[in-house]
Amino acid sequence: MDNSSIVEVEELVKKFENTTAVDGVSFEVKRGETFGFLGPNGAGKTTTINMLCTLLKPTSGRASVNGYDVSARKNEVRESIGLVFQDPSLDDRLTALENLEFHTYIYHVPKDIRGRRISEVLNMVGLSNRADDMVNTYSGGMKRRLEIARGLLHYPKVLFLDEPTIGLDPQTRNYIWDYITDLKKREEITIFLTTHYMEEAEHCDRIAIIDDGKIITLDTPEELKNGVGGDVIRLKTEDDGKAYEILQGEYPGIEIIREPECLCFKKEKGEDFIPNFIRNFPVRINSIALRRPTLDDVFLNLTGREIRDEGADSLSGLRQMRDLGKRKK
């Protein structure tokens, strides 16, 4: 697999009437990687995806997918990508098979491979035995799986997944991820996804954390978490006072917090540190625990807020209310 970029974005900006949804975003996605956009609701994730998919015109900046400019070569971009939208986009009065057939026609999948490809993707998402059922008899998770299958039909180079597991229960969410992981093994494909679930971002090779229309950091999940300043280690010993003094002497520059029952400190690559530490520490250890920093710690560190803090939640609540209002109008 070569290491060139399949998505290139430079200083991309999207302004709506009085808000700037995407504010000068630049990044590259490498061929074959799983790249994630992590951020709270309203951070500009979907707007970015919509620009990359040619559904929205960028206000300024440049973006290309599979080597084609998203403004100048729309059709080539559209042929290169598969899409799973945040909101459902199936025709639920048709059967699953009919939805897929429709897709093969509008994406010009050659006649001789249509049938084979359809059964292939149906198999991949485990829906072969429900192919002839109307989509309106499907559960939310099945619909999502069908949409993923549909997005793959025309052998896209990049699969865009906008919040692929939103609104699904944790178990179904895990299923979806099993399918995505499986898919990565079977097809040579680049995946670009957005999410506001931290656990989900962990599946990505690299993550861009986006807030308020800007990318605030971009790296592998491991590196991002290492950047927080190490794993959190909690230590209980026979004599915490003595242990405290030894720790301070041996590891200057580490902040050790004395809690009533234990000692707490951050150490980079904690899993490498602990075995040696236990072997050599002179005070008898009763227990030692290591907690990995989460991506939420990363976000908290950089913005001072949690991803799913009150602000974001009440905002998304408002958005839902507004959407409902729109529907009623």
Add this chain to the structure above:
Amino acid sequence: MEDTAVAVHPEKKQMNNLKRGLTAIYVIWLREFKRFWRDAPRRIGSFVQPLVYLFLLGTGLQAAFKVFGGGQTDYVTFMFPGIVAMTVLFTSVFSAISILWDREFGFLKEVLVSPVPRSSVALGKIVGGATTAFLQGLVLLALAFLPNFFGFSLSTFGKCLALMPVILLLSLGMTSLGVAIAANMKSFEGFPIVMNFILLPLFFLSGAMFPLQGLPKWMDVLTKLNPLTYGVDLIRGIALKGVDIGGMMNPLQGLSRDVVSKIPPEVITALKNSMPVSSEFKAQAFPVWLDVLVLLGFSTVMLAIAIWQFSRQE
């Protein structure tokens, strides 16, 4: 896997664009048709509604004419071609609401983000809507074979055949009108309101419900400006050719052909002139070429506007 992926893209890309466009039109049409066909209440309802107009309203009005001294007018027969036109008009225009449903339920996105030209999508929708309207027109047309209308004969069959292209053309034009408006609307509750606002005056001024004769000057002008007038005129002209639906002012009403032929023409003219209103009902008010020309022009222009409006949206 890899070799098929290569086969799909670079090589087959040469497949010509026209073929791709037509494939897209076909599959979008197919989807519209499947949805219509599976929706039994919609299928039955849209067939029953015109019958209600024809037999309940038609019969009622016919009785009313008798009360007001109208005599022998066969209003139901007069109205029959009008009802065919009405069904086609309303079904065509309202079929475009599927665009708003697709927008609401997200399916439109799937189509708009595909590598299919917008014009093909618009055309697929138009042909799809026009097909359902055309089919309903045909179902109604079959009523012409009933004995109380034109009866089962070769001439009725010929009329139906001649009416088919007219109905198809009218369906295409009216579906285009619907698509042009639906492309500009975001809420699907607003669509029927806007459509009725536009469609009802067009419908009432088209002569579908009453003959466009003896109208006040202002209304006469409006009916002549209405492109639908010519479509309805053509439909009625073909349908009622050689059918006597009785004029309330015809002094020779009820006389057999033999008797009429014995009356000198001067006497007939004199008789007609002596009647309070001298105009006689004309099934077709305009020459056929004018009707055809206006209908063709209208449908073409509407089709172009619909494609343009649909392609414009982001």
